[in-house]
Amino acid sequence: MNQRNTHHQGFLGLAERVGRRIIGGFESAGGIAIMFWRAFYNIFLPPFEIKRSFQQMVRVGVESVPVVLLTAIFTGMVLTLQTTYQIAKFGAESYIGGVVGLSMTRELVPVLTGLMVAGRVGASIAAELGTMSVTEQIDALKTLATNPIRYLVTPRLVACLIMLPVLTAVADTVGIAGSYLVAVFHLGIPGSAYMKTLSMIVESFDVLTGLAKTVIFGGIIASVSCFYGFNTRGGAEGVGRSTTTSVVSSCITILLADVLLTALFTK
Amino acid sequence: MPEREKDKSRAKGKTTVEERAKPLIVAESLYKSFGDNHVLRGMDLTINEGEVLVIIGRSGCGKSVFLKHVIRILRPERGRMLFDGVDINQLNVRELTELRKNFGMLFQGSALFDSLSVRENVGFYFYESTKIPIGEIDEIVKEKLAMVGLSGVEDIFPAELSGGMKKRVGLARAIATEPRVIMYDEPTTGLDPIMADVINEMIIDLQEKLNITSIVVTHDMVSAYKIATRIAMLYEGKIIEVGTPQEIKNSQNPYVQQFVTGSYKGPIDVLEG
Numbered sequence: 001m002n003q004r005n006t007h008h009q010g011f012l013g014l015a016e017r018v019g020r021r022i023i024g025g026f027e028s029a030g031g032i033a034i035m036f037w038r039a040f041y042n043i044f045l046p047p048f049e050i051k052r053s054f055q056q057m058v059r060v061g062v063e064s065v066p067v068v069l070l071t072a073i074f075t076g077m078v079l080t081l082q083t084t085y086q087i088a089k090f091g092a093e094s095y096i097g098g099v100v101g102l103s104m105t106r107e108l109v110p111v112l113t114g115l116m117v118a119g120r121v122g123a124s125i126a127a128e129l130g131t132m133s134v135t136e137q138i139d140a141l142k143t144l145a146t147n148p149i150r151y152l153v154t155p156r157l158v159a160c161l162i163m164l165p166v167l168t169a170v171a172d173t174v175g176i177a178g179s180y181l182v183a184v185f186h187l188g189i190p191g192s193a194y195m196k197t198l199s200m201i202v203e204s205f206d207v208l209t210g211l212a213k214t215v216i217f218g219g220i221i222a223s224v225s226c227f228y229g230f231n232t233r234g235g236a237e238g239v240g241r242s243t244t245t246s247v248v249s250s251c252i253t254i255l256l257a258d259v260l261l262t263a264l265f266t267k
Numbered sequence: 268m269p270e271r272e273k274d275k276s277r278a279k280g281k282t283t284v285e286e287r288a289k290p291l292i293v294a295e296s297l298y299k300s301f302g303d304n305h306v307l308r309g310m311d312l313t314i315n316e317g318e319v320l321v322i323i324g325r326s327g328c329g330k331s332v333f334l335k336h337v338i339r340i341l342r343p344e345r346g347r348m349l350f351d352g353v354d355i356n357q358l359n360v361r362e363l364t365e366l367r368k369n370f371g372m373l374f375q376g377s378a379l380f381d382s383l384s385v386r387e388n389v390g391f392y393f394y395e396s397t398k399i400p401i402g403e404i405d406e407i408v409k410e411k412l413a414m415v416g417l418s419g420v421e422d423i424f425p426a427e428l429s430g431g432m433k434k435r436v437g438l439a440r441a442i443a444t445e446p447r448v449i450m451y452d453e454p455t456t457g458l459d460p461i462m463a464d465v466i467n468e469m470i471i472d473l474q475e476k477l478n479i480t481s482i483v484v485t486h487d488m489v490s491a492y493k494i495a496t497r498i499a500m501l502y503e504g505k506i507i508e509v510g511t512p513q514e515i516k517n518s519q520n521p522y523v524q525q526f527v528t529g530s531y532k533g534p535i536d537v538l539e540g
């Protein structure tokens with residue numbers, strides 16, 4: 001086990017610490033995958049956790065709608081300003097609807113929604129389950145013959161899997177609305193041109209792959225934050241630590257998954 | 268290490284220990300450590316059906332850790348934990364769930380679910396795992412709360428309860444299903460002396476009327492002497508003595524003597540973890 005007293009210096013010490021980090025990372029990844037799988041197959045075992053899943057869906061929605069929509073609308077606006085400035089050099093401003101619409105729906109809105117929900121909902125899941133863990137409430141569930149994964153993780157997983165694409169769809173719409181406002185009222189691009197290039201360039205395939213990615217982001221957020229919540233040790237300080245770790249890990253995993261998925265969807 | 272056999276005398280005029288001595292829970296040389304912290308080091312203990320076994324020992328010696336081994340919330344590195352002759356660490360998930368239905372447990376920190384009301388806490392098992400009508404569950408909840416001296420608190424949330432009230436709601440939840448075995452981790456800590464005695468009487472009552480087996484962890488020696496069929500002392504990861512309250516009181520073991528008389532003088536080093 002870890003010997004705290006032996007303190008290696010220099011390169012060996014560094015190598016040892018890096019090695020531990022990597023091993024720890026793999027262990028957590030394994031634990032997260034197992035947690036995902038256990039929660040996932042419980043979705044299909046009756047009696048279904050409908051009521052609790054619905055409560056969690058409402059919670060995910062309430063917690064993240066404001067921040068997700070704000071992010072989407074501002075991203076839409078900024079992207080429109082920047083891109084118009086760039087493509088005006090080629091006289092292609094009238095294509096702004098299509099260009100912005102494409103990068104928003106395929107890439108930016110899904111990833112930003114994932115990151116925002118990881119920060120908002122992921123943190124609150126990790127903190128809640130972490131508190132339950134350090135106050136032995138998770139052990140208490142077991143003594144009452146209740147499976148804590150099924151009772152706590154499955155509803156949160158269902159909620160994230162369903163709510164992420166829903167939130168992203170709304171954010172797509174709001175983000176494009178923001179872009180439209182800036183393009184038409186600030187930059188003076190005709191509304192009809194904006195809509196025409198938007199519908200010409202952005203296909204439903206683009207929107208759907210963007211939404212499909214967020215289902216996976218939802219799975220990541222729920223499994224990572226529940227894993228760190230369940231494995232919280234050491235009182236209030238431990239809860240703080242696992243909340244931070246959970247947000248950082250979810251965000252990194254989402255960005256990684258995004259690269260892989262984008263490579264897959266663009267063939 | 269053979270466990271000392273001291274099941275001879277009787278406990279306060281109740282049936283003799285011998286008459287009903289059927290081992291229900293058996294720990295066989297349990298070892299458990301957390302990192303470098305070796306908590307259980309070959310612990311042996313037998314708990315008989317229908318007895319109240321009290322575990323005493325210094326703070327941090329592993330009493331709560333042992334209780335968690337009994338229902339496999341923790342698993343030993345070595346050794347066996349038997350219930351009714353079955354090694355519980357060999358059970359599959361479904362069998363484990365069935366096993367746990369035999370137990371009720373009061374956690375040291377009460378472990379009430381803070382997102383649920385007192386009613387939902389106490390009736391948790393019935394709401395989640397049975398089809399008993401809501402009205403009947405309400406009755407059960409009311410009755411169990413009355414047993415621990417509480418009424419009219421059903422709709423309050425745990426955050427609004429005092430420490431002693433939390434403990435009693437935790438007790439009500441532990442006894443709610445009238446399980447075969449109830450484990451109490453410091454049931455009287457934080458209660459006033461009168462309420463502590465109400466709880467003592469309740470534990471004795473559950474044993475006498477329903478033949479429920481109890482494992483009680485306590486630092487309250489008054490309560491220990493009153494409720495115990497046998498008392499076991501845990502020290503440095505092992506049970507160093509088991510016996511009736513009388514035997515423990517008169518024990519020749521200097522460690523046990525020092526502990527039960529509550530003296531800072533003796534072989535136990537006060538500074539040691």
Ligand SMILES: Nc1ncnc2c1ncn2[C@@H]1O[C@H](COP(=O)(O)OP(=O)(O)OP(=O)(O)O)[C@@H](O)[C@H]1O
Nearest residue numbers: 301304306324325326327328329330331332333375
């Ligand atoms: N989950 C855990 N992880 C790491 N160490 C633990 C864990 N649970 C208990 N310990 C350690 O095991 C030892 C025994 O703890 P335990 O809670 O069983 O003590 P106790 O006998 O119940 O003490 P008290 O009378 O104060 O409640 C302590 O040193 C504690 O730090």
Ligand SMILES: [Mg+2]
Nearest residue numbers: 330331375452
């Ligand atoms: Mg304890």
